Amino acid sequence: MIIGRIKDSVFFLITVYLSGCLLLSTDLYAAKKTARSRLLADTNWLAERLANRNILIIDVRPPDQYKAGHIRNAINLPVDDTFIKHSYGNRVAPPVRIRQLFRRAGLKNGHWIVIYDNGLLKNAARFYWVLKIYGHRKISILNGGYNQWVREKRATTQKTFTRKPSNYVPVIAHQYLSTKFGTLLAIDNPQVTIIDSRSRDEYLGLSSKAKRFGHIPRAQSIPWNMNLELVDGLYKLKPWGTLKALYKHLDKRVPVITYCNRGKESAVSFFVLSMLGYKVSVYDGAWLEWGNDRSLPIVKPDDNAK
Numbered sequence: 001m002i003i004g005r006i007k008d009s010v011f012f013l014i015t016v017y018l019s020g021c022l023l024l025s026t027d028l029y030a031a032k033k034t035a036r037s038r039l040l041a042d043t044n045w046l047a048e049r050l051a052n053r054n055i056l057i058i059d060v061r062p063p064d065q066y067k068a069g070h071i072r073n074a075i076n077l078p079v080d081d082t083f084i085k086h087s088y089g090n091r092v093a094p095p096v097r098i099r100q101l102f103r104r105a106g107l108k109n110g111h112w113i114v115i116y117d118n119g120l121l122k123n124a125a126r127f128y129w130v131l132k133i134y135g136h137r138k139i140s141i142l143n144g145g146y147n148q149w150v151r152e153k154r155a156t157t158q159k160t161f162t163r164k165p166s167n168y169v170p171v172i173a174h175q176y177l178s179t180k181f182g183t184l185l186a187i188d189n190p191q192v193t194i195i196d197s198r199s200r201d202e203y204l205g206l207s208s209k210a211k212r213f214g215h216i217p218r219a220q221s222i223p224w225n226m227n228l229e230l231v232d233g234l235y236k237l238k239p240w241g242t243l244k245a246l247y248k249h250l251d252k253r254v255p256v257i258t259y260c261n262r263g264k265e266s267a268v269s270f271f272v273l274s275m276l277g278y279k280v281s282v283y284d285g286a287w288l289e290w291g292n293d294r295s296l297p298i299v300k301p302d303d304n305a306k
Helices: 002-039 043-047 063-068 095-105 122-133 145-151 180-187 240-246 265-276 286-290 301-305
Strands: 055-059 074-076 083-086 089-092 112-116 139-142 193-196 219-221 228-231 234-237 256-259 280-283
Touching: 002 139, 002 265, 063 074, 089 122, 089 286, 112 122, 112 145, 122 139, 122 265, 139 145, 145 234, 180 193, 180 256, 180 280, 180 286, 240 265, 256 265, 256 286, 265 280
Parallel strands: 055 074, 055 112, 112 139, 193 219, 193 256, 256 280
Antiparallel strands: 083 089, 228 234
16 A cells, blocks of 8 residues: 555656646746747737837838828837948948937837838838847837738828837947958858848849949858748738747857948847847948958859859
8 A cells, every 4th residue: 555655656756747847838838939929919908008108119111101091199219210321332320310319209128119011021121120139128010010010901191190209228239230341251150150131143243233243252042031921911020939930040149240231130039039039130331331342252253154
């Protein structure tokens, strides 16, 4: 009987242990799924929170599109306002300008910010990246954007919404921004991955928006639009499992630098890689800087043919 009781006790302890592991695994899975849903918000989630004053909805489309119709309580802060003109394109605006811009718009450091564009994700992802550079933590992008909202016949308005000016304080997070020098160093560093988010033709040097044709040495070609799929005529991010498979060959311990022509397409790659748990930054100068600087090395079309 004693042996039987010991067996029963051991069986009971094993059952409790395995149940605890199962619950822990389930909790961790749920936590990860919740974190993903917070980064990529759906329309139902946002519709339930339109009246929440701690959530700031930002329409990053041009002013004329905002005035024609937008989501209720959304302020208009066009993504182009976060740029500064550069001889070879656009760069992220400096801290002084960002502080003025965000304070005037009423952003607060504690706001949960939900960003949307027309659904192609480029402008929303670019704004997301700018917020990350300047230290904002609670950010979501509306999957499908305004077009998805309208498709579902949800309420829109032409009324302009504003918030009281704030005392927003930007805090620089350098790890999300790569420079020309940092990208140049990465060429000779196998512990850094470089991803070219432009089209395949641009990567191969068949077309270029810069004076030179080709790509940055050691860069891998993963076009930004490979992250998207067309669903009922609207673009949305591909399912979680598909995105994981797209980048599964990358080592999460190795930092990733993404680049495109001006910084919008690579911001989509940045957002997806961030969501997947990679350490990623965007090369701010992008191909328009690199491809027009003859002192910088490139892989030319002739090199691709070898």
